[in-house]
Amino acid sequence: MLQTVEATIDEQGKVRLLEPIQLPEPRRAFVTILPSESDISDTALLSEAALSEDWNRPEEEAAWSHLQCVQPS
Numbered sequence: 001m002l003q004t005v006e007a008t009i010d011e012q013g014k015v016r017l018l019e020p021i022q023l024p025e026p027r028r029a030f031v032t033i034l035p036s037e038s039d040i041s042d043t044a045l046l047s048e049a050a051l052s053e054d055w056n057r058p059e060e061e062a063a064w065s066h067l068q069c070v071q072p073s
Contacts, residue, residue, distance in 0.1 A: 003021075005017055005018075005019065005021055006018045006019070007031075009031070009033070015031065
């Protein structure tokens with residue numbers, strides 16, 4: 001069974017799990033390095049203008065209108 005556990009990695013490469021886990025024996029693991037939160041927000045800000053041109057078109061509004069909330073009267 002696959003299990004995902006959140007961790008941080010310091011500048012020296014030391015991995016620290018954010019919650020304790022118990023394993024019956026040593027196991028292999030893959031580590032995925034995620035972008036820092038500041039990298040994510042910069043990317044989102046940089047792409048916002050380009051995406052808004054595409055997302056804010058009448059065709060897009062019509063295509064996604066069935067997912068919009070309808071307020072009860």
